[in-house]
Amino acid sequence: MNSAAIPSRRRFTALFGAVALVLAAAGCGGGTGSASAGGKVTSITALDYYTDATEHAQWGERLSACGEAAGVTVEHRSVPGASLVPQVLRQASSRTLPDLLMLDNPDLQQIAQTGALTPLDRYGVDSGGYAEGILSAGTYQGKVYGLAPTVSTIALFYNKDMLAKAGVAVPKTWDQLKTAAAELTRPGRYGMAVDANATFEGTWQFLPFLWSNGGDETRLDTPQAAQALQLWVDLVKSGSMSKSVLNWTQADVHDQFVAGKAAMMVNGPWRISELDKAEHLHWGVAPLPVRVSGQKLVTPLGGEVWTVPQNSSEARQRKAAQVLACLNDPDNMLALAEQYHTVPSRSAVASRYAREVPSMAAFVESMERARPRTGRLGVRWPRAATGIYTAVQAALTGEQTPQDALRHAQRTATDS
Template sequence: MKSATTTHRALALTVTAAVGLPLILSGCGAGAGAGTGQSVSEVSVMDYYNNEPDKTFIGDALKACGVKAGVTIKRETVPGKSLISKVLQQSSSKTLPDVLMLDNPDLQQIAATGALAPLSDFNISTADFAPGVLSAGTYKDKVYGLAPTVNTIALFYNKDILAKAGITPPATWEELKAAALKLTAGEQYGLAFNANPTYEGTWQFLPVMWSNGGNEKDINTPETAQALQLWTDLVKDGSVSSSALNWTQADVKDQFLAGKSAMMVNGPWQIPSLDKQASLQYGVVKIPVREATQTSVAPLGGEVWTVPQTGNKARQAKAAEVVGCMNSDENQLAMAKVRNTIPSKTSLATKFASENPKLATFTELVKTARARTGQLGEGWPAQATKIYTAIQTALTGKASPSEALKQAQGK
């Protein structure tokens, strides 16, 4: 997610077709096209990469994979907020595209309708993919989608501001609270995060909830209440602006860029914008945990490529070749470099981290990152709504964190 999830659609980076094309053509996945008895010359694709540079870069990757598969790609890009409603309508009218990209939390909902084909039907390998990546693409023990690259969130900090204050990057909640309070002065807040009433607000809260043992199946627990108390305390003591209740992740980035926040919770898709400001020296660490012995657990973001059940086996076989190609080793590395994301295969991620140190923390987090739908499947959206509702209730002072979680869970 910058979310993509869920707002990781816009990256300030210029890409030409030459960036990934040679790599893409050199290594594509295998499909099960033999024996279909039909000739396929065109494959339709739908995705939500409608902003640059993703629109062009992903389009070039798809075209190259089409060349490898011997088909022309007919691509449609739609706004992210419109994709699921369009997919459900197309499923009902039996007009689904041959290849469909989905934000990973949405896969379960679509797979549950029977609209997608298991990738095992086409012998697409899932070897070496990180466990969280496979979990995000799995429904009822079958893999329906694979993500070439993924992302997550971490804690960015302004090196100059922290050094001037004599503060080292925090690793625990107490250190975070003390640092954020000390770094708050004048128009500068110690920390910025997004707590708005959308899935994005839930996404940014998950690291502190999960790392403390909280569970999305039941948010009315002491562990989740402790996490929400942390968020509440940071807003209450003024270390985080109350505007966080309405900010998007892009707004959080803008606050950090403007020097109005010494630290922020955000993802690697913001790196191109940060790097444009030459005077900004920043670092990235894992989001702090309550106790030093705990493991920082982050949510997995990213889009999966799927093969819909169109009823045309020959076209599905060709579509599977395109999906396999989009997930090839060469494509994973090319996409990760251009899009500031992490290759989904663990061996590739290790190589990538050594060559891209700014993404090393995110690469480490992806190893243990959790899919939001891993436990609840298609039930995730309803519970995600309860989580951000509780956050809003607590941060606005309408109820204590524990009471806000109890109220939300009971709805």
């Protein structure tokens, strides 16, 4: 999940890197592909942000296999996540986009708005069997432009031994969470840990509490939103949660949990591989608590969608769509989910996966009502996200009450 904002001190470096990458890529002729003398498409290009050497190689193998099934070679390139959207926008203006493009799902709205993407129904790509929230992540103005093979969200991880020793049950409501966190707190250990830092990652972690309580990013100054923020304030004020959450990333939260300095944490399934390596750590995972029994949990949707950009060759676009459809077939969904601890995007495949991999059941359950971050505001989402993490920071530091912090966030989000 690439939802974190780049800290300001890194923006110049990221922009410089993006420019260098665009210049370096210019020789590759993004989106040119190749064809035989008879005009038959023999290769297409694909662009993503999977720069980790192992992950890049794994995706390269999967793209190659799907390309072979479609009768083409896939020329696969990756750029750093912070560089992808700036590069795509430049390539869109110069008509040099790749044939197949991966985007973090919140970025699809911005790119589709430019007219750079093609609707997938044009090529008969099957978009059936997806939960409404998952499908909407790849939809712009009623048209499906992107599909995600797998998705992710966040849940409550807990230390089984610590809960058992304290006689604490896994909390299902906010009151139970506060009680459990207090009883699990000891010298050198906090009961609960979250990422409340001043980035989109901090907003991402707060959203389940906001949304499940009926809060809405289109109107932040509501009692429901204030109740959600008050919960986090109460956890910090009571000493059940460290004040350092104001600066922690999700990786930091994970480290606190593994080190035994936090009994429970909010985090995603991408942490499972490392959790499994921790000796003597017996962990479990459950859906996040809601304020009161009967409320429906709503979590944010993470994951990447694959798209087919507009270019001058209908034949290459059709081949790219075939590769995209292959990536989203049930077998590939299941294989990718098992490889990366993510959730298959088609509901039937996800249900099967939950039965086969119990540690992922909580994430599959949470995905039933997961919502894309751009679902309500579209391209205006980043402004609201900034307002949310700013309000969280102001409330947790005691600078403002939750009500005042959220009122300020609402005014900021609606300023022209």
